[in-house]
Amino acid sequence: MCTSPCSLTPPTDQRMFPRDFYEILHVIGIALLFLAIGGVATHAANGGTKATSVTRPLMGSIHGLGALLILVGGFGMLARLGFMQGSSFPGWLWVKIIVWVILSAVVLMPYRRPGLAKPFLLVLPLLAGVAVYMALYKPF
DSSP states (O other): OOSSOOOSSOOHHHHSOOHHHHHHHHHHHHHHHHHHHHHHHHHHHTTOOTTTOTTHHHHHHHHHHHHHHHHHHHHHHHHHHTOOTTSOOOHHHHHHHHHHHHHHHOTTHHHHOGGGHHHHHHHHHHHHHHHHHHHHHOOO
């Protein structure tokens, strides 16, 4: 028996995962995404093609799962931080979303332009750095 008024639904705070859970999902997604992009870029830089890649389906799955976990983890953290549905996003968040779109779309670029595969491996950490800077310092 409840000594206080009983409710069939728990308080909103108890129905959501903690912020740390979403942050872990986000970081795991980042690791998976970079694993897949780096693997494809390295294979292409060494002369490999889509047709000769025996791990292409695996890399595609890892890349897709990573992109999904980044999205779920990121928006889960936003919800836990109090961002309301329908409110406008700040500039730093738009930059992070643009970086996510770029990283989600470029997985096959090294096969289409093999000459750019090596420079691509150098640009990826810069994009990650931009996203981390936005998350930590929220400049706008």
